[in-house]
Amino acid sequence: MKVPPNRYRAMRDALHSMDDTLPGKFEITREGIVHDPVSPNGHHELTRLLLRRRLEKVMPNELLAHNGTPDVEDEPEAILRHPDVMVIAWEDLDTEGSIDPRTVLAAIEIVSRSNPDNDWVGKVRDCALMGIPVYAVFDPRTGTGAVFTDIHPTPSGPRYATRKDFVYGEDVTIADWTIPTQGLPLYDRPT
Numbered sequence: 001m002k003v004p005p006n007r008y009r010a011m012r013d014a015l016h017s018m019d020d021t022l023p024g025k026f027e028i029t030r031e032g033i034v035h036d037p038v039s040p041n042g043h044h045e046l047t048r049l050l051l052r053r054r055l056e057k058v059m060p061n062e063l064l065a066h067n068g069t070p071d072v073e074d075e076p077e078a079i080l081r082h083p084d085v086m087v088i089a090w091e092d093l094d095t096e097g098s099i100d101p102r103t104v105l106a107a108i109e110i111v112s113r114s115n116p117d118n119d120w121v122g123k124v125r126d127c128a129l130m131g132i133p134v135y136a137v138f139d140p141r142t143g144t145g146a147v148f149t150d151i152h153p154t155p156s157g158p159r160y161a162t163r164k165d166f167v168y169g170e171d172v173t174i175a176d177w178t179i180p181t182q183g184l185p186l187y188d189r190p191t
Helices: 005-018 042-058 116-129
Strands: 025-029 032-036 063-066 072-074 079-081 085-089 104-110 135-139 144-152 159-167 171-174 177-180
Touching: 005 025, 005 032, 025 116, 042 063, 042 085, 042 104, 042 177, 079 116, 104 116, 116 135, 116 144, 116 159, 144 171
Parallel strands: 104 135
Antiparallel strands: 025 032, 025 079, 063 085, 072 079, 085 104, 135 144, 144 159, 171 177
16 A cells, blocks of 8 residues: 655654654654664674675675665655665765665665564565565574565565575575675573
8 A cells, every 4th residue: 555645754754853862763664653662782783793794795895785874765665764784885875865775785684672573574575665676684583584585576566586594504695695694693582
């Protein structure tokens, strides 16, 4: 279901007005505003930095495994997301405002404890809708993950046709680059 442009702009304006006033991360999907109220923990951040470093060792110099701002936005689809890591050309990062999703080569998410369905369901759907060719999920809760590729049309919109699951300790291929997952941290088990 398409979101009316004025509703999307109102949600985006509300997010900008909350910048740095509420904890957590905010994103926009067709269902509305998604709020992950818990700031990422050390294991989440360490995973993000390790993935970035491992990717940059095998990628060409004109590409970057970026894990900062800005957001990735597809206004016609009414989606505003903030991947944990995105593979993008340096030149495509030089922009005012949000990043065009058509310039993102891969989006990578580390599953949060507080809202795992956002990474495993919502972002799988939204990254395909935005045309991001590769979406990878790393899940420190279970030491597993998946890489989604091959966007194809469906009656409910574009979807990934291929899912390749992996277990931490195996090498994983994200787009054209293979990296190890050995030594990625796991979340502590709740007691």
